[in-house]
Amino acid sequence: MIAREPGFSPGSKLYRPAAQFFRGSLGRFATGVAVVTFDATTENGSVKRHGLTVNSFTAVSMDPPLVLVSIQRTVKSHDFLQDCAFSVNILGAEQQALAMNFAGQPTPEGAPVWQEGEHAPRLAGVLSWFECTPWAAYDGGDHTLFVGRVAAYDYRTGDALGFVNGQFTTIHESAQGHESLF
Numbered sequence: 767m768i769a770r771e772p773g774f775s776p777g778s779k780l781y782r783p784a785a786q787f788f789r790g791s792l793g794r795f796a797t798g799v800a801v802v803t804f805d806a807t808t809e810n811g812s813v814k815r816h817g818l819t820v821n822s823f824t825a826v827s828m829d830p831p832l833v834l835v836s837i838q839r840t841v842k843s844h845d846f847l848q849d850c851a852f853s854v855n856i857l858g859a860e861q862q863a864l865a866m867n868f869a870g871q872p873t874p875e876g877a878p879v880w881q882e883g884e885h886a887p888r889l890a891g892v893l894s895w896f897e898c899t900p901w902a903a904y905d906g907g908d909h910t911l912f913v914g915r916v917a918a919y920d921y922r923t924g925d926a927l928g929f930v931n932g933q934f935t936t937i938h939e940s941a942q943g944h945e946s947l948f
Contacts, residue, residue, distance in 0.1 A: 796930035797821040798937065801855045801868045802835050803880075803887050806846030815887055816843040817878065819869040821929050822909075823854055831916035833896055836909045847912055851885040851899050854914075858893040859925035859936040885917050894921035 803817040822836035833854060837844050857865055867876030879890040885897045898914025905911075926937040 794931065796928055796935070796937070798823070799857045799861075799865050799927040799929050799934070800835075801857065801865065801889060801892075802837070802847075802852050803855060803889060804847060804850050804852040805887055806843070806850050808846075814846075815880070816846060817868045817889070818843060819865045820854075823856075826913060831919075832901055832913055833898060833916055834911055834913045836906055836911050838909050840908070844910065847910075848903060849900050851897070851917075852912070852914055853883055853886040853888045854896045854898065855889040855892040856894040856921075857927040858891070858922075859927050861892065861927055862934050864889065865927060865934070883918065893924055893926055895919060 798821065800820050800823045801817050802820055803815070805813050805815050808814050818837070818841060820835055820837065824834050826832035826834050835852075835854060837847060863873055863876030864878060865876075867873065867878065881888045881890045883897045885899055888895050888897065896914070896916045897918040899917050901913040901915045903910055903912050923939060925939050928935040928937040
């Protein structure tokens with residue numbers, strides 16, 4: 767493994783562990799920003815709506831249509847997602863406050879507007895969304911890789927909310943998508 771060595775000894779106030787350099791290296795990969803939403807039954811039998819901001823989302827398969835979200839095991843709602851239908855909501859560039867709301871920093875302008883989906887709740891006005899039924903869950907170290915089978919989806923035009931180097935950015939929509947070819 768090739769890794770940049772921390773420049774300061776562990777006794778220094780400027781010391782940063784190797785894991786921090788690994789995280790910094792990963793942060794150079796620009797991603798979109800999504801919110802995973804779902805309803806889950808709690809221990810007392812009540813149903814509670816959940817949502818969490820993620821930037822680890824990817825397509826897995828076109829046939830069948832599968833997507834994957836990677837959720838850290840220490841997140842409060844992690845265990846509720848097991849065997850649960852969920853929606854992945856891709857955020858538009860103007861929805862940074864919504865991303866922060868589901869990252870644990872709510873503001874009045876970030877309050878969600880919910881839409882009932884056929885399989886899982888969605889957020890209104892997002893750039894695109896995927897309603898998923900559970901397909902599989904895999905051990906991913908300190909994360910769980912939840913794979914969902916896409917049951918419904920849609921999108922709108924607009925710029926996407928991106929994340930790189932620990933900051934939000936805008937990913938501009940191209941002038942014309944591939945849809946114009948068909």
